[in-house]
Amino acid sequence: MVQPFTRAHSWRSAMLAVSIAGLSLAPAGCRSAADYRAQADDVADQIIEAKQTEGLGRTQPFTIDSPADTLRRRLMLRQDLPHRSPAGRNVHDVEPIDRWPDPDYFRTEIEAEVDASLSLPEPVVLTLNEALQVAAANSRTYQTQKENVYRSALALDLERHAFRLTFAGLLEGLVESDLRGDQTVTGVEGTAIGSASQTMQTGAAITSRIAVDLVRLLTQDRSSSMGLQFDASVSIPLLRGAGRFIVTEPLTQAEREAVYAIWNFERFKRTFAVSIASQYLGVLQQWDQVDNAEENYRGLVIAGRRARRLAEAGFLPELQVDQAAQDELRARSRWISARESFNSQLDNFKSTLGLPPDAHLTLERNELEQLVQLIERRLAPAREALAVAATDEETDDDGSMPLDAPIDLVEPDPTAGGPYEIEETRAIALALNHRLDLWIAEGEIVDAQRQVAVAADGFLPELTLFGSGQFGARRGINSANQPDARLRPERGVYTALLELDLPLDRTAERNIYRNVLIEFERRVRDYQAQEDEVKLDVRSALRTLLESREGVSIQAQAVALAERRVDSADLFLQAGRAEIRDLLEAQEALVVARNALTAAMVNYRVAELEIQRDIGLLEVDSNGLWREFDPQSLNEDDPNQAEG
Numbered sequence: 001m002v003q004p005f006t007r008a009h010s011w012r013s014a015m016l017a018v019s020i021a022g023l024s025l026a027p028a029g030c031r032s033a034a035d036y037r038a039q040a041d042d043v044a045d046q047i048i049e050a051k052q053t054e055g056l057g058r059t060q061p062f063t064i065d066s067p068a069d070t071l072r073r074r075l076m077l078r079q080d081l082p083h084r085s086p087a088g089r090n091v092h093d094v095e096p097i098d099r100w101p102d103p104d105y106f107r108t109e110i111e112a113e114v115d116a117s118l119s120l121p122e123p124v125v126l127t128l129n130e131a132l133q134v135a136a137a138n139s140r141t142y143q144t145q146k147e148n149v150y151r152s153a154l155a156l157d158l159e160r161h162a163f164r165l166t167f168a169g170l171l172e173g174l175v176e177s178d179l180r181g182d183q184t185v186t187g188v189e190g191t192a193i194g195s196a197s198q199t200m201q202t203g204a205a206i207t208s209r210i211a212v213d214l215v216r217l218l219t220q221d222r223s224s225s226m227g228l229q230f231d232a233s234v235s236i237p238l239l240r241g242a243g244r245f246i247v248t249e250p251l252t253q254a255e256r257e258a259v260y261a262i263w264n265f266e267r268f269k270r271t272f273a274v275s276i277a278s279q280y281l282g283v284l285q286q287w288d289q290v291d292n293a294e295e296n297y298r299g300l301v302i303a304g305r306r307a308r309r310l311a312e313a314g315f316l317p318e319l320q321v322d323q324a325a326q327d328e329l330r331a332r333s334r335w336i337s338a339r340e341s342f343n344s345q346l347d348n349f350k351s352t353l354g355l356p357p358d359a360h361l362t363l364e365r366n367e368l369e370q371l372v373q374l375i376e377r378r379l380a381p382a383r384e385a386l387a388v389a390a391t392d393e394e395t396d397d398d399g400s401m402p403l404d405a406p407i408d409l410v411e412p413d414p415t416a417g418g419p420y421e422i423e424e425t426r427a428i429a430l431a432l433n434h435r436l437d438l439w440i441a442e443g444e445i446v447d448a449q450r451q452v453a454v455a456a457d458g459f460l461p462e463l464t465l466f467g468s469g470q471f472g473a474r475r476g477i478n479s480a481n482q483p484d485a486r487l488r489p490e491r492g493v494y495t496a497l498l499e500l501d502l503p504l505d506r507t508a509e510r511n512i513y514r515n516v517l518i519e520f521e522r523r524v525r526d527y528q529a530q531e532d533e534v535k536l537d538v539r540s541a542l543r544t545l546l547e548s549r550e551g552v553s554i555q556a557q558a559v560a561l562a563e564r565r566v567d568s569a570d571l572f573l574q575a576g577r578a579e580i581r582d583l584l585e586a587q588e589a590l591v592v593a594r595n596a597l598t599a600a601m602v603n604y605r606v607a608e609l610e611i612q613r614d615i616g617l618l619e620v621d622s623n624g625l626w627r628e629f630d631p632q633s634l635n636e637d638d639p640n641q642a643e644g
Helices: 002-030 033-056 070-078 110-113 130-139 140-161 250-310 318-353 365-379 380-391 423-435 434-459 507-574 582-616
Strands: 125-128 164-178 185-199 206-216 223-235 362-363 462-473 495-502
Touching: 033 140, 033 250, 070 130, 125 130, 130 140, 130 250, 130 318, 140 250, 250 318, 250 362, 250 365, 250 434, 250 507, 250 582, 318 362, 318 582, 365 380, 365 582, 423 434, 423 507, 423 582, 434 507, 507 582
Parallel strands: 125 362
Antiparallel strands: 164 185, 185 206, 206 223, 223 462, 462 495
16 A cells, blocks of 8 residues: 555655646746836846946936827827828827737827827927927937937847846646557656756856656556656867857947947937037028018018109119019019928928928027027127227228238138137047047957957867766656656766867868958058048038138128118119119128028037037937037046036
């Protein structure tokens, strides 16, 4: 009676062991898609925060989740803008398919959130700062760049996972019936296998496995048995492919690529912010041209009426009346063209922001007035210097220059410019120290050198030590009548193998090595080109600043002269001492001068932003808002100080 009791006890114990193994493996298979998404987000967030600290010395909020309530969506709902699909409003408005695995991804409370915030003015008026924030939240290009950073973090996590201790489990159930003999043999078999493996950063790979078999015959003597087996193996490269440097190269590269992604995104944010500001000011500039064209059109209408009256009174020939009418028609054409050009630029700007081009949205006109005041304050020293230079010239009693006076061309004074007209050598030095794309190009040289070292490792012979051990025994239907297996290490089977693969043919490795050397030299040349590009950017931006600064001064004087010319022509025309053509030409010159002055001011402000971008000191936060640096606070010890 002892043996049946023992068999029954062993069967119950084995069933309990399999149940415990199955329950331990069950949670991994019970996670939802939402759980895995949240887990990926947590891992990526931790990596991105760490790489921000490593690459930038600071952290910023970062997420790739699309907000449920975007300005685009609110505009489309509030203004009832046409669209073909709900996808045109927001990703959360997309109708999920029947087998969509993550129902929490589409939030059901969107409508309630939006209804509370639909009190948008008509039309929506964006300031420059608001446009920067809207672009960061709605721009498709901006979102793609953020996703590139996120993907680099996931790629790094996968490389790190290659060196983690990983577990696997397998449960099998088998029913087998053997009809080949005189008696039918039918039995059931249950198997639970658990394994663990890890690759060490030295190159050693360790794997262990434990298998539990439960076998019971359903015919004949209904005997049962439990199999229990443990085995482990290790593989250690000793020459080729050995060592932390070689083995962890993919991980090292992934770590660096994650930092590169942070730098690329930071560089993109600066370039993107300057681009948004340039487009914003460009739209305002075109708006100003519309006003100038409208004012000119109105002035020429009045001039045409006056010419008609003078002609009727016999003071002007009919030819000049026709000239006035032609100029009036041309002015109307330019006014209409300016209006449509403004609308087109505004539509393109909305699209750049990620907003529908048919949304009722406009820009804040006061931004242009504030720009004028800013430029006037910054360029006041330059105008004063120009005025002083003019008063130093010798003139006749009537204030005019003598005809035989020497002509001295006064070059622009580089010291009389705005605060961002930094001395060229200093500006280049700052750029070489702070340009993130140059940092990446420099890092890629080190990456290429590591690839050379890895390729050279391929010339070594493969010397690998293998070891394995196994004890216990498996059970199947044919061995159901054997006693239960036991783990007895002293009766195990152990093997060791040393394998040497001599490097008799290394043609492929030779070519790979030569190719990575070529790639290394390319990276050096790429760095040289990038360094030269940085210098070109800085020198070009400084030239643009100087040219725009002089343009502002020149065009301001041109506007004053054009206004005086219009007044004089009008007075002379009324006195009969000028022709209508003189007034028409003066009006045209005034329009051109005003447009040129606005363009010069916009160009100067954009050039200020570009020089900060090109030397790498324009900071942009997670909301898309910039933080300009203060050139007066720069010093040799801390060249990255910024104004608040």
